Amino acid sequence: MLGKFIALSKAGKKFKFELKKDGVALYNGERLNVSIEEEDGFMYLIYKRRKFAIEIGEKNQNKYQIVINGVAYQFSIETPISFRRKKFLQKKHKDIGFEPLLAPMPGKIIEILVEEDAEVKEGDPLLILEAMKMQNEITAQRAGKVIKINVRAGDSVMKDDILVELGN
């Protein structure tokens, strides 16, 4: 599909593109000359005569993880309409103030250090997760109240499992 798109990074950075006929692409209204090359099963972007190893790490509908020179970037790709809708929903979400804490890696819960309803500060240790024989302290990413603890000591968790839910 041709038209206008916004790539929204995880940190909230916006990249505005317009894709036109014959493969012409505009970035912030200016022509972007990027080509793609495949070599020995690897994909490269060629930009200003330089080669960047690139791969699509994951994609799920409009959510993308792109890996470039071994570093991953996450984007959601929006059309101007979906972007406006997203902004509206985000605002609503923020008002409720709920935020899940995800397991950063697969492992085993060794100890829970807080109780539900406890008030925590940013950086407070919440629980201890053991992975690759190391014990890791998982800390609160923000200040708030522990709304719900979804795991117990001894539980095995997968990456991105919701461990604790923090709220206002």
Add this chain to the structure above:
Amino acid sequence: MKSLLVANRGEIAVRIIRTARKMGIKTYAIRTAKEPSALYLEHADEVVDFIPNTEGIPEFLDIEGIISLAKANKIEAVHPGYGFLAESPYFAQRCDEEKIIYVGPSADAIYKMGNKTIAKQLAKKYNVPLVEGSAKNLKSVDEALSIAEKIAYPVILKAAAGGGGRGMRIVNKPEEMEKMFNMASNEAQKAFNDASIFIEKYVRKPRHIEFQVIGDKHGNIVHLGERECSIQRKHQKLIEEAPSAALNESLRKKMGEAAIEIARSVKYYSAGTVEFLLDADNNFYFMEMNTRIQVEHPVTEMVTGLDLIEQMIRVARGEKLSFAQKDIHINGWAIECRVNAEDVQSNFSPNMGIIEKMHLPAGKNIRIDTGIREGSEITPFFDSMIAKIICYGVTRDEAIQNTLDALNNTQIKGLRTTIPFFKALLHNKKFRKGDINTSFIDTEMKSLFYTEPVEELLAAFMATQDFANELKMDEDSVVDYNKGQTLSPWLLNKRLKSL
């Protein structure tokens, strides 16, 4: 020695087999159910199957299982590689009892150096400087608090049976002691089945300098210079170099002699490593001795021209060292990067998965030690190492540049690796000046991975283009035979990929 059982897997199995075969020794590798088609098996002359034990002991820790494999196949010698098996004095002892040649030090040396409390007592006896601390294992939090008071904070708690960073905690103030004490002893119990921990002064901004030693069964011990392993994360080494930018000839001589003194205290033979902390005023302190070949041994091989596995085998056969201390010369500089399947962007968390595609660099200044290939899977069963990339240069600057070139020429598709970390480190000005210490990663690195400003834009564009193509594919679900004539390279590439 005509035959050798390699009681390990991965890159170190490949490494040992390579030298043993070169020496005309028939090599045996152990196949496990967890990775029946692993690369190391293809390098060996013979493959024997591990017979699962009823207790569920992991393959390469099953001492009796390995002994019976050696006996059943009439294999003369065993090399344990590195890891827990190589750290077990009992395994060395059992080999002796069964008249199997153990390619490593004596059981006595492994036992004494493996127990840090005994090792420290020996160092003290031979006047090798030590970091102050508790001479014995701690009995209680109160005892820890009172010793910490005496030697002053910060202090570090360590597992008595430890290694590899497990069971270690730094305590900055008394209020943290109880929590850290419990964490360290829990971790020690889990990792080593022994909860005992001890305490010592925590030396700030220390460098980790270790000396490679090699001894024979006739009482000769020589050191092969140092390796600098100061770049660590959670006490795990990430990159190593030889020699160290911090040492001059006289300090090298002093530390080397101390290393030999430690080795001599246990009548050491085979290859071993004596680890020291070196502070900013060039005071050094003995930490521990590793009684085995180490992951980072290639950098020493590169600058000395020796093959350490060959030396270990020769010593195990009873040969005398063919060189003396005066024959050892350090030439040039070598750097090793441990490329692990870890996501640097999320705290180096293990990144399991399949190596879809891999391109490793090659060249005259490059050595690659790896136990995997395309299609290999990084599983939670074993460590997350993909490959060691070892580069040589005449000077340190040249070695750094050669390493960067090699990393830029490495492509691994399918999972995240520590390569972006190494690029960030090798670009760091302080690192390039050699101004490093063991907390370098926490204090001196703004970003743990290397990126270029334009990369995010290119990634955003890639995602946008792919998304647009997906939408277009949905619209085009009705087959149009004229479509192919105006196929964009993006779409073409997508189709190629999905073949």
